[in-house]
Amino acid sequence: MPIPTRVQDRSSEEHAPLPVLGDDVHVPLRDGGSVPYAALDVAASAPALRQVWDDVAAFAPYYGSVHRGAGHLSQLSSETYERSRATVAAFLGCRPDDALVLTRSTTDSMNLLAAVLPSGTRVFVFESEHHAALLCWRDRPTTVLPAPRSPAEAVASLERALAEAAEGPRLVCVTGASNVTGEVWPVERLAAVARRHGARTVVDAAQLAPHRRVDVAGWGVDWVALSGHKLYAPFGAGVLAGRADWLEEAEPYLAGGGASSAVERTADGRLDVAWRSGAARHEAGSPNVLGAVALASACTALTEAGRERLAAREERLLDRLRTGLEAVPGVSVLSLFGPEADRVAVVSFTVRGLPAAHVAAELAGRYGIGVRDGFFCAHPLVRTLLEEEGPAGCGDGGGAVRASFGAGTPAEHVERLVRAVGELAR
Incomplete structure (x- = not known):
C-alpha cells in the first residue's frame, strides 16, 4: 500500500x-x-493540495501499467487505480450500481455522455451553462432555455418545457454552481421535475464539488461530471459518474486497447470487435493512474478537513x-x-x-x-x-x-x- x-x-x-x-x-x-x-483564479484551475502532491509522489515509484501486466507493479497500479475510483465514487455519493468513468475533464465527460445518448434524445439546457455543458449537444435535438432570474423561475421554466415536449428519451443538463456568479442552482428540485416527466439529469459539478458536498443518490440525479484540476488535483483526470445503462448500451467513446476484449479479422477482411463492459468500455488507452490517485487523494483530504x-x-x-x-x-x-x-x-x-x-x-x-x-x-x-x-x-x-x-x-x-x-x- x-x-x-x-x-x-x-x-x-x-x-x-x-x-x-x-x-x-x-x-x-x-x-x-x-x-x-x-x-x-481558482475557478479555472485550483492549485494542488500539498497532500495530493505528497500522495502522488509516494505512489510514483510504484507506477506501472494498469490492467495490462502480470508484474507486481502492474498489479499494484491496477489495484490502486480501482481503489481510487471507489474513493471518488464514495465522495460523490454514488449508488452501488452506478458507473464511474475516469475522463480528462468535465468537458470530456460531457462529450462522452453526449456520444452515448440514445437516438432521438432531446436535451434541455439553460443558456447560462458553461460551454462544456452547452456546446456538446449541438448534434442532438436541443431545447435551450433562457437564463432564469431565480431558482423558482428555473424550476418553472423546466417544468413548462418538459410538459410541452414530445415523448421520447430526454436529458436535462444543469450546473451545480455558476462559474460566472458562483450562484448555487436548485439541483434537487430540477431533478425532481425531470423525473416527473420521465427525463434524466446530468449535473455539471465542476464549480460546486470543490466547495460543497455532491450527492448523486441523495439528489436523485442520473450523472455528475467534474474536473480534477478544479478540485485541487491538477493531474489531468475528470469524472462522469452515474447510471450505467446508456454507457453500457452505446459504442465506446474511444476505440482502442482497453475498451476491446477481443478483436478478430473476419473472412471478408473486416474487423470483428467484442467491447468490454463497465467503465473500461469508455476508458480506451493507458489509464491516467497518477490522475486517479491525485483525484482520490483530493477527495480524501477535503473529507478529512x-x-x-x-x-x-x-x-x-x-x-x-x-x-x-x-x-x-x-x-x-x-x-x-x-x-x-x-x-x-x-x-x-x-x-x-x-x-x-x-x-x-x-x-x-x-x-x-x-x-x-x-x-x-x-x-x-x-x-x-x-x-x-x-x-x-x-x-x-x-x-x-x-x-x-x-x-x-x-x-x-x-x-x-x-x-x-x-x-x-x-
Whole structure:
C-alpha cells in the first residue's frame, strides 16, 4: 500500500487555509518589487493540495501499467487505480450500481455522455451553462432555455418545457454552481421535475464539488461530471459518474486497447470487435493512474478537513469580498438570482470606465493578484448580465473580471483584492 491512510486533527486550524503548492511563490511587480502571489483564479484551475502532491509522489515509484501486466507493479497500479475510483465514487455519493468513468475533464465527460445518448434524445439546457455543458449537444435535438432570474423561475421554466415536449428519451443538463456568479442552482428540485416527466439529469459539478458536498443518490440525479484540476488535483483526470445503462448500451467513446476484449479479422477482411463492459468500455488507452490517485487523494483530504468547516471559512471570505467590492463606487457585481442567493466562492464584477482586461492586468502588475477577465466560457450568460448593466458596465465588450478562491486561499489575498480594486476605481 504505497499511499498512507491519514487521520488529521484540524481542531486548531479552524480558520487556516489548507496547504497548497504555490502558497510560498513570490511574483514580480511592475515597480521592480515582488509580493507573495495571490491566486484568485481558482475557478479555472485550483492549485494542488500539498497532500495530493505528497500522495502522488509516494505512489510514483510504484507506477506501472494498469490492467495490462502480470508484474507486481502492474498489479499494484491496477489495484490502486480501482481503489481510487471507489474513493471518488464514495465522495460523490454514488449508488452501488452506478458507473464511474475516469475522463480528462468535465468537458470530456460531457462529450462522452453526449456520444452515448440514445437516438432521438432531446436535451434541455439553460443558456447560462458553461460551454462544456452547452456546446456538446449541438448534434442532438436541443431545447435551450433562457437564463432564469431565480431558482423558482428555473424550476418553472423546466417544468413548462418538459410538459410541452414530445415523448421520447430526454436529458436535462444543469450546473451545480455558476462559474460566472458562483450562484448555487436548485439541483434537487430540477431533478425532481425531470423525473416527473420521465427525463434524466446530468449535473455539471465542476464549480460546486470543490466547495460543497455532491450527492448523486441523495439528489436523485442520473450523472455528475467534474474536473480534477478544479478540485485541487491538477493531474489531468475528470469524472462522469452515474447510471450505467446508456454507457453500457452505446459504442465506446474511444476505440482502442482497453475498451476491446477481443478483436478478430473476419473472412471478408473486416474487423470483428467484442467491447468490454463497465467503465473500461469508455476508458480506451493507458489509464491516467497518477490522475486517479491525485483525484482520490483530493477527495480524501477535503473529507478529512471537514466539508462544513471549509465551506464556513469560504463563506466568511466571500462575504468580505462581496461587501468590500460593493462598497467601491463604480463597481458592479454580476448576479443572476440576486444578492441573497446562495453562492460559492466565485465573484464576477466590472469597474465603471475600465475595461476588464485593463483591471486584470493592473491587479497582476501592481498588486501580484491573479484573476480572470473575459467571458469565462459562458458567453451567453455574461453578455446577458453585462447588457443589463448598460452604461454602468465595462462598456467595451471585453467581458468582466472574475475573482475566485477556495480551501487554500489566505484571508490576506481577499483583503488585498478589495484594497486594490478600490484604488483602481479611484
